Amino acid sequence: MKKILFIGNIPDEDPKSIGGANTYTSEILREIRSNKNISLTFLKIRKRWYKFGQIFDYTFFPFKFMTKILKQDIVSIHATWDFHLTLGPFVVLVSKLFGKKVVYHFFGGKFHQMYQEYPLLLKKWLNITIFRSDFKLMETQRMINYFESKEFQGMIWFPNSRRKEVMKSRKNNFSKKFVFISRVTPTKGIDYIVEAAKNLPDDYLIHIYGPLDKNFYNETIITSSNLKYMGILSPKDVVLTLVEYDVLLLPSFHNGEGYPGIFIEAMSVGLPIISTDWNSLDELVEDGFNGLLVKTKNSEQLLRAIKSFSRENYCDYSNNAKKKFKNFNIDEVIKKLFKLYFK
Secondary structure, X not given: OEEEEEEEOOOOOOHHHOOHHHHHHHHHHHXXXXXXXXXXXXXXXXXXXXXXXXXXXXXXXXXXXXXXXHHOOEEEEEEOHXXXXXXXXXXXXXXXXXXXXXXXXXXXXXXXXXXXXXXXXXXXXXXXXXXXXXXXXXXXXXXXXHHHHOOOOOEEEOOOOEOOOOOOOOOOOOOOEEEEEOOEOXXXXXXXXXXXXXXXXXOOEEEEEOXXXXXXXXXXXXXXXXXXXXXXXXXXXXXXXXXXXXXXXXXXXXXOOOOOHHHHXXXXXXXXXXXXXXXXXXXXXXXXXOEEEEOOOOHHHHHHHHHHOOOOOHHHHHHHHHHHHHXXXXXXXXXXXXXXXXX
């Protein structure tokens, strides 16, 4: 029986806790709990999602960690860049001091670019702390290629993944229904969706789901004749909602974009994707195969991509999306994690 201290965040009742990394952590946690050969202790990084709440969470976290570490065999960390620079080094150093195996999961697709910009002293600190973890799980191939070129060892491709839901298959009929599901914030490309929607014929429909960034938007700003804000979805309702649409839209230029979980969920039910050629999104969306790639901040290209789908080509796009999903099925990806735990 392996005793594992699992560190990460999962969604709760606060809308600010809902996001791709947290949702994926919840999925991984569910898979690990189903393994009868693992005794799991879950340590949540954040409980307070209000402004400055992270300061309190990070202050108390080390004390909670120290009360749990001694009874564990493995420390499994699943975190974003802010944890890597703050608590991550402490957790890894203490874990190694007590002889624990450390598996460190890097969420997002841009940490390698951030690392390049860090001062030499900070790089050396990270090299002797988080990068001394036994295994480093990276979300994208680009990140792995970069760190392996720097002769880091123990790099594992661990892509974002989702479970193949058992449900009634959606029809491959194209009905001009498009959907956006993510945080409703400027860097996710909302303004360009709004602009493109103004020039679409009336028989097109775009629905927007996700937590509103109220610094920029309210419900009326992103609503027009063929564009409508639909509110926030709970994680369990995402796939059930996706099957009601034809194509997923996410023209993102978000700096930390890795492998968005919503892409994986869309492909699992055969939805093609219109996305931007940004960070590692082209590792998920093959232009002309399971979707289309457009330039960032370009509503004209986005409009052309939306209008390029038709009843004639839609079936091929949809079937190709299902084929692409096979690489991101959690049943296959989670096997990698179990192998590391029992290695």
